[in-house]
Amino acid sequence: MRSFFFRCAFALVASLPLAALSATAADAYPSKPIKILVGYSAGGAVDAIARSVGQRMAATLGQPVIVENKPGAGTNIAVKALIASPPDGYTLLLAANALAVNPSLFQPVPYDLERDLTPVSLVGRVPVVLAVREGSEIKTLAQLSAATKAKPGTISVATPGNGSTPHLAMELFQHTAGLSWRHVPYKGGAQALTDVLGGHVDVVAVNALEALPLVKGGKLRVLAVMSPERSAVLPGVPTVAESGYPGFESSVWYGFVAPAGLPKPILAKVHEAVQKALESSEVRDQLAAAGGVALPGAPELFGKLVKDDAARYGKLIREANIKPD
Known part of the structure; x- marks a missing residue:
């Protein structure tokens, strides 16, 4: 019995430094520059939005936010680089719909959405x-x-x-x-x-x-x-739903993800920084100029969107036998 209590006490004491270290890391975050990976070439839509949002995030977090372009393999190169990064909040990915599509489009399956990634925040839709x-x-x-x-x-x-x-x-x-x-x-x-x-x-x-x-x-x-509502920059153009196909919609969305295992306190800080960025007139104007809208929201809502799109497009890819280029 004495041995049993000794082992329990030792385990408790041994765990304390780890818990304290985790709390300290979260309190100190961020203490160095943050990197946003983009799976597309510089100058494109996702790159431009990453730089605009990153600039506003830097003002909130008090650290530089650097965009790193990693195009190739339908964005799989950038996603795999994210997954290989430590889950410490210093490496993020601004993803688009390909994130949800690629597990069904590519063989072997390049990554597992639920096992390998942490949804942070939806950014907007075009x-x-x-x-x-x-x-x-x-x-x-x-x-x-x-x-x-x-x-x-x-x-x-x-x-x-x-x-x-x-x-x-x-x-x-x-x-x-x-x-x-x-x-x-x-x-x-x-x-x-x-x-x-x-x-x-x-x-x-x-x-x-x-x-x-x-x-x-x-x-x-x-x-x-193909958006649910008319575009502010194309107000005279009807939606597909208005044109005789009610309920139909398909848009390009953008959102931030992090590696799996991101501590909740750090997730909360990154999420808050993204939400503040989406409140800025600069980010909203840029999205509006592209015909899109900013879409702030909880990480869980973005996670559900990715999961739902993965199921919807996965079914379509199988039925239409779509193959990557």
Whole structure:
């Protein structure tokens, strides 16, 4: 009995320094620069949002926030770099929909969403749009649907690539509307838009950020936005739901994740810094300029969004037999 009590007492004492160390680390956080990983090249939408939000986070946390671009493998390189990092709050990832898509799109499965990651905060959402060149005979989504049904498989739709969010949004709409398009994948949205403007492809599915300059220049006409509500920068364009497909929506979202095992006190500090950043006019204006909206909220809400999207797009990927480029 005496031995039993001795072992219990020893275990309790041995655990105290670890608990104290954990509490001290949380109290001292942050004591050095914080890194935001981005799985896309510099100059893109995710990179720009990471830098804007990071700048505001730095003001709140009192430490520099540095953006590090790690493009490649459909963002899997950046995600794996995050997972390999210590769960101490000094390495974060600004992710987009690919985070939820890739476990179903790639084989072998590159990571486990629940086991390997900690959701921190949703940042915002930008709608996917369906658009045609200004001179196209197709003027509305209803006309596009009618033309497709008259000659199934003849209407071509460009996307930024197999497994991209616009591609999956396009596939999801096809399933919803009972249509059959000919998919033309590209290595990014710029070339897809170029070929639609040149008349080589009929329609393009792309995020609103990439389409806006061409819309403002009178070269591209947006038939519908796939967000739940109309875009503030495209107020005259109906949603897909308004165009005869109630309940349909598909958007590009952005959100912060950290490695699994991030201590709750540090998670709370990072989350608070992101929420304050989303309150700033600079961040909100940047998202609005891209046709998007800021979406602050609890880590649990972002975690549910990722989980729900993983299930929704995973089902679509299996049924449509979608493969990565």
